[in-house]
Amino acid sequence: MKEKRTDLLQGTLDLLVLKALALGPLHGLGVSSRIEQLTRGTFHVKPGSLFPALHRMEQAGWLKSTWGESENNRRAKYYRLTKAGERQLTTEMEDWQRISLAIANALKAT
């Protein structure tokens, strides 16, 4: 808990959650540790941001939740991507790549 953390941009959180779930269904804590793992510890998503995001995205129809058993035999709510969520992931990834490329170019210019 000493790693450098970056504040998550609003749009990036959605993208990261979608990306995390693209690999398979996860519960809340699973999503946050998957994101930490994927970003190699750069991003640490707090539950105060994570849960509103998950609920918002479920309402939008990108995610679907089911109750299941966790590895430690706890009842947990699992989220997985819907078809709409997969489509959303694709568009958000494209958007992100375009933006980051543009910004990288902008920063490279002297």
Place this chain on the structure above:
Amino acid sequence: MALWSRLLSLWRNLFRKEQVEKELAEEVQTYLEMLIDAKIRQGLEPEVARRLAVLEMGGVEQVKEQVREVRMGQLLETIAQDLRYGARMLRKRPGFTAVAVLTLALGSGATSAIFSIFNIFVLNPFPFSDSSRIYLLRQSLPKIGVKDQFRASGPEYAELAQIQAFERIAAWESVSRNLTGSEQAERVAAAKVSSDFFSLLGIEPILGRTIRPEEVGDSAARVLVISHALWQRRFAGDTNVIGQRIALDDEPYTIIGVMPPNFQFDGGDAWFPFPMHLHQLGRSGRAFAVLARLKSGTSTAQAASELEILARQQERDFASANPDYENRTYHLQPISEFYYGPLQTALFILFAAVGLVLLIACANIANLLLAQATSRSHELAIRQALGAGRARLLRQLLMESLLLAFVGGALGLLLAFWGTGALVAMAPSGTFPPGLEIPVNSRVLLFSLLITLATAVLFGLLPALRTSGGNLQQAMQTGAQRSTAGQRHRRTQNLLVMAEVSLSLILLVMAGLMIRSFSRLTNVDPGFRTDNLMTMRVNRSPAKSDGGKQMAPFFQQVIEKVKTTPGVEGVAVASHMPFVFTEDWALTVESEAVPVDLRTPSIDTRTVSSDYFSVMGIPFFAGESFAEAADVTPVVLINRTMANRYWLNEDVIGKRLKIGNADSKSPWFTIKGVVADSAQGTLDAETRPEVYFSLSQMASRYRRMNLVIRTTGEPKALLSAIQQRIQEVDKDQPVYQVQTIQELLAESIGTRRFAMLLLILFAGIAMVMAFIGIYGVISYGVSQRQQELGIRMALGASQRDVLRLILRQGMIIVAAGLVIGLLAAFWLTRLMANLLFNVSATDPLTFFALSLILAGVALLACYVPARRATKVNPMTALRTQ
């Protein structure tokens, strides 16, 4: 897909709230447990792991709250919360809530009731298809003093039919007939119509057909279209009515059609074709009214210019034979104005008046809300300190107002349902068409809804802005609240009171003008004695009167018989009574005083028996009354105005006049006497020249006469005795429309009286509300200033000083309100000028007197709390802090 998912969430969030909350709690809890498990797996002590996990999470409740905020339907949720809260606040203050709701219900109910009538007569005046294109044709013939009359002659009708701007024209002539054929004889209003009459109005019969073109002008084609009301009344709605025969004045007619219930025209119950071809009638015999329907897309200006061309052409072609055509003009009057013209003005004024009442009600409630705002500022400050934004507070306060407005509005709508019916029922007969049903339709409902929303904003917004915008710190310090927040509210309250005073003054002046105008009207001398005078109609069919020859003898006999009834002082006969209608004929006068081409004016005429003047109490200025059969040559009597206008008051006895123009075949009538002027159509009209013909010489022109009976006591008590006498002459003779002259008079001013009473009622309500408003604000001010007043008195101010201080402050506001009200009234009352009689719309006396009355009421409203202020014990006042 996304929408569906959102709707599903909304539904779950609103209606499966417990389930959603339970799942959220479990989800967040599981997260925490799993986080702890993870930390224990990393080798931490369970205690330490738990503490670190909780810290990392940032609080279970906060996380849950953050999730709730992104939920669908969050806004609805807070609104529901505000409503619940608002309802609780209103329940906690039952006195205030009851007053506010009742005031609002009265205001919005009265407004909606007037609106539902307004809606029918002003916004949607006629139940005919596309009625805005239907006009009544009027013409002026300045040469013979005819202004805006609506009768046309046959040849004129044929020429009018050629106007390109008209889609079609139709003619009608209202008549009344004795209907017989089944059990009981009945008097009905009927009309002769042209074949286009119904198609022009755009109304189809519900049974049978209307009149065919070939039936017009064919006196053998006795076909009859009847009204829905007559069909129900006489035939009990029998569908086999088509083809049945009934008799009108003993002439048989075959029923060919029944009109729908909403079809009403001139009070008629039966319509039959003109028995003659209109174009065959004479050019100066103007007998029937003409309706025109404009072609769609044609403007009235187009039609007017065509009518002007026609008028000039008629002048050119016929002026030699018809000198009255010189400078003639035509104009089109919207059909709704013809029917509801005066009613529309009255309704407009009433609608405006009731709107003012509603505004005053709003001002009053706003004042009540402001008075409470001070006591609530503490509560609101706490809410603000706990994180509620100003918008949130505003929304909550407005929601309370809205709740009040809706409860008041719903109650008001009930009141409107009832009030509309009551208004129509209370209105004097003739104000509204008989059998009128005023539906509370979607437009009225929409109007009520808008009124409700508008009132909520009107009375709620100002206090809400004032209350929610307070300085947090000041509000929290209860001591400061009295002086600072209170002062700000007081300014707003003063403004509201000022508005109330000025609005009430406008209403009072309106009512005052009506009262003055009405009293002037009732003080007009009708020119005859109105007490113990009764009139009834007697109709003779042509068969019984032998083509008119038996009319005079019959009525002479009736007069002789009725005279013998005990209690009857005198009996006379007249073709029509004052206040009912007038009749005018074209007459040629033998006079040197007016130019030759003005000697065929259109003059009011009346045919009467010789006793008419003595029975009515109309004095003679010169000459004497008719001698009935003893008058061997044609004779007439004239009124004073006639003598003045055509013979300049010189000796008129022996001068002559004739019916029609100078070349007509009419004999010359010699003037036998001059009588005093007496009322004709209405009390508010100027007396016009009038000619009286003799019953013996002219009765054959009529089918109907009125008996005029002067009695020693209550006239109607003698009715059956009088009827018996009449039946001794003809046992089948009915009488109808039995009325005293006082009733006729009252009826003729009934609508005016009704409008006056309503305005007085509204003005009274307004004054009471203004009183309450002033009283409330002044006593509130006194209660807020107890401490200050205590200090003043402790320092030696006398009770008088305190009284004067409070009164002066109150009356300054009132005076400002009065000045504004006077200016506004001065500007507004001119709109009601044509409802007034002999009173200027800016009558200074009315303005002055009512300002004084309102000032007096305001002074009283200030005095009571001011008096209480002087009773303040300085010590107690100082201790209240």
